[in-house]
Amino acid sequence: MENRKFSYEYIPEFADCDRQYNLKPQVLLAWCAEIAGNHLRSRNITREQMWEDGQVFLLTRAAMCFDSMPRYNNKIILTTWEAGTKGSQFIRRFTVTDTDGKLLCDVDTMWALVNPHTHKICRPSEYIYELIPCEDGVQASIEKFKAENPVKIKDYTFVYSDIDPNGHVNNGTYLRLMSDIIPDELISKDYRQLRINFIHECRQGETIELMLDRKDNICTVEGRFKDGRVSFEAQAEFC
Numbered sequence: 001m002e003n004r005k006f007s008y009e010y011i012p013e014f015a016d017c018d019r020q021y022n023l024k025p026q027v028l029l030a031w032c033a034e035i036a037g038n039h040l041r042s043r044n045i046t047r048e049q050m051w052e053d054g055q056v057f058l059l060t061r062a063a064m065c066f067d068s069m070p071r072y073n074n075k076i077i078l079t080t081w082e083a084g085t086k087g088s089q090f091i092r093r094f095t096v097t098d099t100d101g102k103l104l105c106d107v108d109t110m111w112a113l114v115n116p117h118t119h120k121i122c123r124p125s126e127y128i129y130e131l132i133p134c135e136d137g138v139q140a141s142i143e144k145f146k147a148e149n150p151v152k153i154k155d156y157t158f159v160y161s162d163i164d165p166n167g168h169v170n171n172g173t174y175l176r177l178m179s180d181i182i183p184d185e186l187i188s189k190d191y192r193q194l195r196i197n198f199i200h201e202c203r204q205g206e207t208i209e210l211m212l213d214r215k216d217n218i219c220t221v222e223g224r225f226k227d228g229r230v231s232f233e234a235q236a237e238f239c
Contacts, residue, residue, distance in 0.1 A: 003043055003132060004082075004132050004133075004134045005079055005081045006035065006042055006080055007078065007080075008035050008038065008077075009075055009077055009078075010075070010078055011073060011074070011076075012027070012070055012071065012074065013072075013073075014072065017072045018179075019188075020188065021071055023070040023072075024175075025064060025175050025179070025194055026171075026172030026175040026179075027172070028070070028105075028107070029062060029171060029175060030170075031078055032062075032094050032107055033059065033171070035078050035094070036057070036080055036092055039080050039081075040129075043130075045129050054115045054116065054117055054118070055113055055114075055115065055126075055128060055129075056113075056114055056115075056116050057090065057112070057113060058111060058112050058166075058198075059109060059110075059111055059171055059198060060111060060112050060197070060198055061089075061142050061195075061196070061198070062109045062142075062171075062196050063108045063109075063140040063141055063193070063195045063196075064105060064107050064193065064194040064195075065105060065106055065138070065192075065193050066104070066194075067105060067139075068104050068190070069190050074098065075099050076096050076098060076099075076104065077096070077097045079094065079095045079097070080094045081093055081133075081134040082132060082133045082134065083133055083135070083136075085124040085131075086110070088112065088113075088121060088123055089110040090110070090111045090112075090113060090127075091108070091110055092109050093106070093109070093136070094106060094138075105140075106138035107138065107140055108142050113126070142195065145195060145220060145233070147213035147220040147221070147222050147233070148213055149213055150212060150213040150221075151211065151212055151213070152210070153181045153210045153211065154181070154209075155208070155209055155210070156207065157207040158173070158202050158203065158204050158206055158207075158208075159204065160204055162204065163203070163204050168202060169202040169203065171196075171198060174198070174231075174232045175194075175196060175234065177210060177223065178219075178221045178236065181210050181221065182219045182221075182236065183219075186214075186219060189238040189239050190238065190239045191239070193235075193237040194236050194237070195234065196233070196234040196235075197232060198232050199229075199230050200225070200230065201231075202223075206225070207225075207226065208223040209223070209225075210223055211224060217239075218235065218237045218238075219235070220233070220234070220235045
């Protein structure tokens with residue numbers, strides 16, 4: 001079956017990188033979402049058509065595993081493929097390699113299929129397009145984690161620039177907020193692993209409490225609404 005995998009070249013620009021000249025995780029996550037859509041588009045499954053048909057994908061979980069960080073101005077090859085389903089979730093995976101084919105990092109993701117008009121979650125059996133899964137695995141692993149004794153760092157109120165065309169906070173914003181509260185002696189190091197779960201979407205004007213739990217080189221972050229509901233949870237392990 002054709003088109004099981006789809007690849008695209010990226011060159012991290014200055015604005016895509018942190019002060020260590022490493023690619024920001026939120027930029028990598030945005031590129032993953034972009035290439036996922038382009039993979040579908042290459043098979044004539046456009047976002048506009050899916051919206052009209054009442055089926056869109058929303059990212060629910062992501063895990064990243066880094067052998068080395070993609071760097072400023074160094075061309076990378078981002079490759080993606082569908083990896084089947086698990087329960088109500090669709091699995092999509094990604095690899096990032098350099099131009100010599102060396103693996104830099106990989107990404108495992110899970111997506112919910114949602115009707116954008118009714119906001120109802122659809123089962124994989126209701127998906128009206130063709131899945132072409134590939135069995136290739138990745139090092140990154142989506143696993144459960146929990147902040148054991150988180151401490152409130154600050155409040156954050158979402159503003160206009162945090163919102164994407166779906167009308168809610170863009171997924172990358174949560175990774176940016178995570179990086180903003182991790183202690184400087186860790187955030188200045190390279191990532192080893194990164195996981196994030198998107199639980200309750202946020203909108204402009206809403207406020208969350210940013211909570212941090214640190215154990216050695218692992219930081220777990222939660223974003224909580226005032227009523228105690230968790231908006232997102234993320235965990236970063238550093239080298």
